[in-house]
Amino acid sequence: MMPRSALLLVSFLWLPHVFADAPSAEDVQHFERRIRPLLSRRCFSCHSQRAKTIHGGLRLDRADDLRRGGDSGAAVVPGKPEESLLVKAIGYEEDIQMPPDGKLPEAEIAELVAWIASGAFFPTAGDQPSRADGEIDFKAGRNFWSFQRVRPQPLPQLANQSWPQQRMDAFVLAGLERAGLTPSPQADRTTLIRRVYFDLIGLPPQPAQVREFVNDPSPLAFENLVDRLLSSPQYGEKWARMWLDMARYTDRTASWLYKNGQPHLYRDWVGQAMNDDLPYDQFVHRQLATDMMPGTGPEDLPALGFIGLSPAYWKELKLPCEIIKVIVADEWEERVDAVSRTFLGLTVACARCHDHKFDPISSEDYYALAGVFASCRLQERPVIDEKLYQPVQEAKQEIEKLEAEIKELKKTKPKDGEAAPQAKIDALTAKILELKGTPHFDAPLASAVVDESLYVVRAGKLPENGTRLDYRPGPKDLPLFVRGNPNRPGPIVRRRFLKVLSDDPQPFQSGSGRLELARSITGDAAPLAARVIVNRIWLAHFGRGIVTTPSNFGRQGSRPTHPELLDDLAARFIAGGWSIKKLHREILLSATWQQASAVDETKAAIDPNNVRLWRMNRRRLEFESWRDAMLAVTGELDASIGGSSLELDSPTNLRRTVYATVHRRDMSTTLQIHDFPDPTSHSPHRSNTTTPLQGLYALNGPLLAARSAALVKQLSNDESADDETKIQRAYWRLFSRAPTQQEISIGTKFLNDVSGTEKVAAWKQYAHALLASNEFLFLD
Numbered sequence: 001m002m003p004r005s006a007l008l009l010v011s012f013l014w015l016p017h018v019f020a021d022a023p024s025a026e027d028v029q030h031f032e033r034r035i036r037p038l039l040s041r042r043c044f045s046c047h048s049q050r051a052k053t054i055h056g057g058l059r060l061d062r063a064d065d066l067r068r069g070g071d072s073g074a075a076v077v078p079g080k081p082e083e084s085l086l087v088k089a090i091g092y093e094e095d096i097q098m099p100p101d102g103k104l105p106e107a108e109i110a111e112l113v114a115w116i117a118s119g120a121f122f123p124t125a126g127d128q129p130s131r132a133d134g135e136i137d138f139k140a141g142r143n144f145w146s147f148q149r150v151r152p153q154p155l156p157q158l159a160n161q162s163w164p165q166q167r168m169d170a171f172v173l174a175g176l177e178r179a180g181l182t183p184s185p186q187a188d189r190t191t192l193i194r195r196v197y198f199d200l201i202g203l204p205p206q207p208a209q210v211r212e213f214v215n216d217p218s219p220l221a222f223e224n225l226v227d228r229l230l231s232s233p234q235y236g237e238k239w240a241r242m243w244l245d246m247a248r249y250t251d252r253t254a255s256w257l258y259k260n261g262q263p264h265l266y267r268d269w270v271g272q273a274m275n276d277d278l279p280y281d282q283f284v285h286r287q288l289a290t291d292m293m294p295g296t297g298p299e300d301l302p303a304l305g306f307i308g309l310s311p312a313y314w315k316e317l318k319l320p321c322e323i324i325k326v327i328v329a330d331e332w333e334e335r336v337d338a339v340s341r342t343f344l345g346l347t348v349a350c351a352r353c354h355d356h357k358f359d360p361i362s363s364e365d366y367y368a369l370a371g372v373f374a375s376c377r378l379q380e381r382p383v384i385d386e387k388l389y390q391p392v393q394e395a396k397q398e399i400e401k402l403e404a405e406i407k408e409l410k411k412t413k414p415k416d417g418e419a420a421p422q423a424k425i426d427a428l429t430a431k432i433l434e435l436k437g438t439p440h441f442d443a444p445l446a447s448a449v450v451d452e453s454l455y456v457v458r459a460g461k462l463p464e465n466g467t468r469l470d471y472r473p474g475p476k477d478l479p480l481f482v483r484g485n486p487n488r489p490g491p492i493v494r495r496r497f498l499k500v501l502s503d504d505p506q507p508f509q510s511g512s513g514r515l516e517l518a519r520s521i522t523g524d525a526a527p528l529a530a531r532v533i534v535n536r537i538w539l540a541h542f543g544r545g546i547v548t549t550p551s552n553f554g555r556q557g558s559r560p561t562h563p564e565l566l567d568d569l570a571a572r573f574i575a576g577g578w579s580i581k582k583l584h585r586e587i588l589l590s591a592t593w594q595q596a597s598a599v600d601e602t603k604a605a606i607d608p609n610n611v612r613l614w615r616m617n618r619r620r621l622e623f624e625s626w627r628d629a630m631l632a633v634t635g636e637l638d639a640s641i642g643g644s645s646l647e648l649d650s651p652t653n654l655r656r657t658v659y660a661t662v663h664r665r666d667m668s669t670t671l672q673i674h675d676f677p678d679p680t681s682h683s684p685h686r687s688n689t690t691t692p693l694q695g696l697y698a699l700n701g702p703l704l705a706a707r708s709a710a711l712v713k714q715l716s717n718d719e720s721a722d723d724e725t726k727i728q729r730a731y732w733r734l735f736s737r738a739p740t741q742q743e744i745s746i747g748t749k750f751l752n753d754v755s756g757t758e759k760v761a762a763w764k765q766y767a768h769a770l771l772a773s774n775e776f777l778f779l780d
Contacts, residue, residue, distance in 0.1 A: 027118075027121045030115075031115070031121055031122065031123060032123075032347070032350035032356075032357060034111060034115075035111070035112070035115050036353070036354070036357075037352070037353040037354075037483065037484050038108055038111060038112065039060050039061070040061075040353060040354070040483050041353075041483055041484075041485065042099055042104060042108070043060050043098070043099070044060065044061055047059055047060045047061070047070075048060060048061035056070040056072060056096075057070040058070025058072075058075055060075070062122075063122040063123065066120070066122050069085075072085060072096065073085065075089075076116055076120045077116070078116065078119045078120040079116070079117060079118075079119055079120075080116070080117075081113045081116040081117050084116050086098075086112065086116070087109075087112070087113055087116060090103070090104050090109050090112060091109060123357065123358070123556075136355060136360045136361075136362055136500075137360070138360050138499050138500050140360075141359070141360025141500045142360075142500055144359075144360075144554075144555065145559070145560075145563065146345070146528055146531060146553040146554070146557075147500060147501065147527075147528060148527065149527050150527040150530060150531065150567045150570045150571040150574070151567065151571050152568050152571045152572060152575075153171070153564040153565075153567055153568040153571075155167070155170045155171075156170055156171065156174035156564070157174075158170060158173055158174060158177065159177055160173060160177070160182075163183060163591055164591060165589060165590055165591040165594075166586050166587075166589055166590040166591070166592075167568065167572075167586070168565055168568070168569060168586060168587070168590050168592065169590050169591045169592050171562055171564050171565035171568065172562065172565065172590075172592045172612075172613050175561075175562060175612050175613075176612050176613070176614055179606060179607060179612050180606060181603055181606060181607060181612055181614045182603075182614065183591065183592070183595055183613075183614055183615075184595040184596045184597075184598065184600070184614060184615040184616070185595070185596050186591070186594050186595065186596065187594055187595060187596040187597070187616065187780070188596075189213060189214045189222075190210060190214060190736055190737055191596070191597075191780050192222060192594060193205050193209070193210055193213045193214070193225065193736065194210075194736045194779070194780070195616075195779060195780065196222075196225060196226060196229060196588060197229065198621065198625055198629075198779050199540075199541055199588070200226070200229040200230060200232070200235055200238065200584065200588075201229055201232050201234035201235050201237070201238050202234070202237065202238035202241075202622075202624060202625045202628055202656075203234060203238075203625070203628055203629060203632050203637075204629050204632055204633060204734075204736065205736055207729075207732040207733060207736070210732070210736045210737075213225060222589070222594075223589060226584075226585060226588050226589065227585075230581050230584060230585065233275055233641055234639075235274065235275060236270075236271035236272060236273075236274040236275035237271055237641065237656055237658050238625075238658075239271075239274045239580075240267060240270040240271035240274055240658060241622075241624055241658050242536070242540055243270050243274075244267060244270065244658075245677045245683040245685075245686070246338075246341075246342045246551075246682055246683060246684070247266075247270075247287075247305070247306050247309070247338070247342070247682075248309070248310075248311065248338060248664075248678075248679050248680060248681055248682055248683070249263070249266065249267060249305070249309060249662060249679060250263060250309060250662050250663065250664040250679045251263050251264060251645040251661045251662050251663065252661060252662070252663040252664065252665075252666075253311075253312070253663075253664045253665065254312075254314070254664065254665050255665075256314060257312055260380060260445060261380035261444075261445035261446060261447050262444050262445060262446070262447075262644065263305065263309055263447050264642070264643065264644055264645055264659075265302035265305070265383070265444060265446045265447070266302050266303070266304075266305025266306070266308070266309060266446070266447060267305075267658070268302070268641075268642040268643070269300075269302040269303050269305070271641075271642070271658075273286075273303075274580070277579055277580060277581040279577050279578040279579060280522075280530075280533055280573075280578035280579075280580055281522035281526075281578045282578075283578075284343055284518055284521055284522055284529070285515070285518040285519065285522070286300060286303040287303050287304065287305075287306040287307075287518075288304075288306065288307065288339070288514045288515070288517060288518040288521075289304075289514035289515035289517075289518050290303040290304060291304065291381075291448070291449075291450075292510065292511060292514060292515040293515065297385075298381070298382060298383050298384055298385055298386070299383050301381050301382075301383055301446040301448045302383065302446040302447075302448070304381075304446065304447070304448035304449050305446065305447045305448070306338075306339075306342075307335060307339075307373070307376065307378070307448075307449050307514075308378055308379075308380075308446065308447035308448040308449050309447045310331070310334060310335050310338070310378060311331070311334055311664065311680050311681075312331065312378065313327050313330060313331055314327075315327050315328070315467070315469070317459070317466050317467045317468070317469070318466045318467075319466065319467060320458075320463040320464070320466070320467065321456050321457060321458050321459075321463075321466075321467040321468075322463070322487045323467075324456050324467045324469075325456045325486040325487060326485070326486060326487070328454060328456055328486070329352075329370075329481065329484070329486045331373075332370045332373045332374055332478075333349050333352055333370070334349075334681070335370075335373040336348055336349050336352075336366065336369050336370050336373065337349035337681075337682060338681070338682045339369070339517075340369070341551040341552070341682050341684065342551070342682055343521050343529055343532065344498075344501075344521060344525060344528055344529060344532060344553075345528065345531070345532040345535075345547075345550065345551055345552060345553035345554075345557070346359065346361065346498075346528075346552070346553065346554055347359070347551075347552055347554060347556075348361055348365065348366055348369060348498070349366065351363050351365060351366035352366050352370075352481070352484040353481075353483050353484035354483070354484075356554075358554055358555040358556045359500075359554040359555055359556075360499075360500040361498060361500065362499065363480055364480060364493050364499075365498045365499055365500075367478045367479070367480050367481070367493040368493050368494065368495055368496045368497070368498075368505075369495075369497075369498070369517070370478055371475070371476065371477045371478040371493065371494075371495040371513070372495050372508065372512050372513045372514060372517055373512075374453060374454060374476060374478050375451060375452075375453045375474075375475035375476055375495070375511070375512035375513065376449045376450070376451060376452070376512050376514065377449060377450050377451075377452040377453075377454065377471055378447070378448075378449055379448060379449060379450045379452075380445040380446065380447060380448065381445065381446050381448040381450070382440075382443045382444070382445055382446075383443065383444050383445070383446055384440055384443045388439075388440055388443075389440060389443060391438050391439070391440075392438050392439075392440050392441050392443065395435040395436070395438040395441065396435075398435055399432050399435050399436070402428050402431055402432050402435075403432065405428060406425055406428050406429065409421045409424060409425050409428075410425065449514075451473075451474075451475065451511040451512045451514075452471045452472065452473060452474075453471070453472050453473075453474060453475060453476040454469060454470070454471055455469075455470040455471075455472060455476075456468075456469060456470075457470050475495065475508075475511055475512045475513065477492050477493060477494050477495055478492070478493060479491060479492050479493065480492075480493050494507040494508075495507060495508040495512075495513045496508055496513075497516075497517065497520040497524060497525075498525070501520070501524050501525040501528065502520065502524040502525075505520075505524075522578075526574055527570065527574075528553060530570040530571075530573050530574050530578075531547075531553065531566055531567070531570045532550070532551075532553060533573075533580075534546075534566065534569045534570045534573050534583065535547045535550055535560075535566065536550055537580065537583050537584065537587070538569075538587065539685060541584075541587050541588070541593060542593070542613070542616075542617055543617040543619045544610075544611075544617065545685075546560045546561055546562050546565065546566045547559070547560050547561075547566070548561075549684070550684045550685055551682065551684035552684075561611050561612075569583070569586075592613055593616065594616075595613075595614075595615050595616045596615060596616060596780075597615055597616040597617065597618045597780045598615065599615065600614070600615070603615070616780070618778055618779065618780055619778065619779050620688060620777055620778050620779075621777055621778070621779055622675075622686060623657065623670075623671065623674035623675065623676060624656070624657035624658060626674075626776075626777060627657045627703065628656050628657055629776070630703070630704070630707040630771060631654055631656075631707070633711065633733040633734050634707050634710035634711045634713075634714055635710070635714050636654045636707075636710050637654060637655075637656070638654040638655045638656075639656075640655065643659070645659055645660060645661040645662070646659060646660060646661060647660070647661050647668075648660035648661060648668045648670055648671065649668060649670055649702070651702070651706065662679050663679075664679045664680055667679065670697070670701075670703075673691065673693040673694055673697060674694060674697075675687045675688060675689055698772040699772065704768055704771050704772055705764075705768065707767075707771055708764045708765075708767040708768040708771060709764055709767075711730065711733075711767040711770075711771070712760070712763045712764055712767050714733075715729055715730055715763075715767075716763075723747070723748050723751045723752065724744055724747075724748055726763075727739055727743070727744055727747040727748065728744075730767065730770060731743070731770075734770055734771070734775075734776050735775050735776065747766060750762065750766060751763065751766060
């Protein structure tokens with residue numbers, strides 16, 4: 001039985017979801033990937049349409065039947081697991097004990113309890129096109145908006161012809177005019193330079209740079225500024241972090257998972273690819289299959305970190321292989337999910353146990369993609385030629401044997417009259433040192449993949465003999481697992497692309513099929529892939545996507561607020577060579593992006609959420625930009641690019657936050673309280689919470705205390721400067737503007753009340769207040 005304390009804790013953790021206005025795309029995905037398969041596996045044989053006899057009059061396969069309940073009454077009380085008969089039954093608390101053949105594992109009970117505590121969301125019947133025989137009608141499914149071809153759209157008729165500065169402005173203005181709205185005035189130059197600096201490089205401008213731009217009379221001043229920032233190496237640092245959220249990047253993983261490579265090579269590759277404006281189609285290809293592409297070498301292998309850094313789950317090989325097969329299948333599912341949501345904006349993993357309930361994606365589609373990842377092995381690979389590395393590989397294998405021998409010798413107790421084995425230990429140690437001198441011994445290892453298929457087999461004839469993982473060369477096609485269970489294999493499914501995105505998907509022939517998959521994403525699925533990445537860039541610039549579910553472009557995702565605009569941008573993105581920098585440039589030079597952020601009450605009454613973009617959205621800086629800005633304004637920022645990560649909270653870490661260590665299993669508390677995404681799974685966008693812990697961190701955390709002292713030191717370099725002059729300098733450094741007379745008055749009054757050592761302390765308090773202010777944290 002689940003302890004009451006655990007029940008209460010689960011209910012508390014899920015409480016915010018109970019009061020949600022409507023289920024989110026994440027709710028749908030959680031249900032389809034976790035709850036429906038669990039109910040199907042454990043309950044549907046007796047409580048669904050397929051049951052020969054529906055026991056207790058209770059069906060659990062439809063939303064209406066779940067709410068109605070069975071002969072004993074309602075099985076589920078949304079938000080109240082302690083009152084739900086289903087919880088009591090699976091907890092074996094009552095006379096009714098389900099399933100009758102044995103209690104569920106505690107993890108599955110907790111999953112169901114948490115689901116009920118969150119409101120027991122159960123989607124209504126899927127609305128995907130289907131035939132009378134129940135099969136998916138892929139031809140009809142292709143009519144959905146996100147699967148359509150993209151083409152440049154005709155410009156709309158406008159009443160205000162003078163406002164648009166870029167093609168995109170015409171589509172935005174057309175929507176405003178239809179809603180009876182007008183755009184906001186252009187932001188002032190001080191606001192624009194601060195906004196564009198944070199948008200492109202994630203750092204604030206220096207006071208001299210602000211003054212130079214504000215006083216530049218050239219009509220091309222802003223355009224030249226955008227081009228200069230796009231060429232800055234800091235651009236790649238800023239935009240790599242956006243991508244790493246989706247790629248579930250980590251520097252450290254579970255302690256039991258042996259790793260000797262350098263994950264940061266993938267992070268640095270992404271940053272360099274952004275700086276080089278690597279065409280997005282090539283960006284996709286290289287991350288899935290750079291080792292299979294002509295013209296690439298071992299130095300390109302870090303690109304494979306998208307797959308090579310995938311989460312790996314613990315496999316206790318003493319357990320029967322039937323259990324290990326499920327764990328391995330879960331890993332394949334995670335990779336299908338990350339690839340499909342990142343590049344295609346589709347939740348393909350929802351089709352592991354059954355055809356997708358909403359989108360035209362079949363279980364065969366899922367296993368066709370899962371077969372690609374079942375044919376890959378995560379493996380560290382040297383970024384030098386394999387022939388050069390072969391002696392190193394042999395040396396490392398020999399070192400491993402020698403270290404094992406030394407370990408055994410150290411356990412040995414010498415018998416009477418025998419010498420201790422220290423001499424032999426010393427000789428073996430010397431041999432190890434000699435082997436470590438092998439040329440290229442310290443060559444970096446990238447977190448990558450190789451084409452090898454994994455077979456999970458019994459270690460002996462009986463289940464109690466445990467399990468063996470057998471990697472074999474060559475690809476393999478997976479069978480369709482009945483209800484997602486790898487121990488119930490069905491017909492073999494050839495590796496291929498998704499049927500709804502390809503008229504006649506052909507089986508993959510080249511190795512695992514990774515390269516063919518990558519080319520299909522930017523070939524057959526190019527319209528969808530382009531829409532997805534264009535929407536992600538738009539989201540980063542405006543704080544809201546044209547599609548507000550950036551990793552779900554299916555039927556359960558939101559519809560685009562500006563469909564013609566999205567199609568026009570996507571079509572020209574492809575035609576323009578898949579250049580992300582060109583897309584940035586068009587957005588930043590638009591009249592839409594350059595609007596002021598001030599709220600107009602009349603317009604807000606018509607469009608309170610600014611869906612029509614009648615003003616620019618005011619946005620809070622991500623933690624990375626906030627911390628980096630503190631280091632920049634205090635003059636402490638270490639601007640060196642690339643390399644190994646450093647612990648975030650180390651007092652000596654003055655590098656940009658993108659280089660802070662991300663630990664998959666033991667993430668920094670500082671990152672956790674500032675909405676950093678969970679590196680165990682794909683993250684479509686940053687959450688934006690405001691919590692007491694964040695406020696306490698700003699007031700009492702070591703980061704702001706140390707930066708306050710450093711800022712005061714910077715301001716005190718000129719001993720002849722008075723308090724008012726220092727306040728002026730502080731405002732220019734932090735806010736890119738001069739203080740008002742009132743702000744000067746407040747500051748000088750606070751500082752003039754003390755003297756001597758108390759004056760230094762007062763200055764630190766004053767600097768701390770400025771760094772913790774909303775103006776420093778938010779971007780107009």
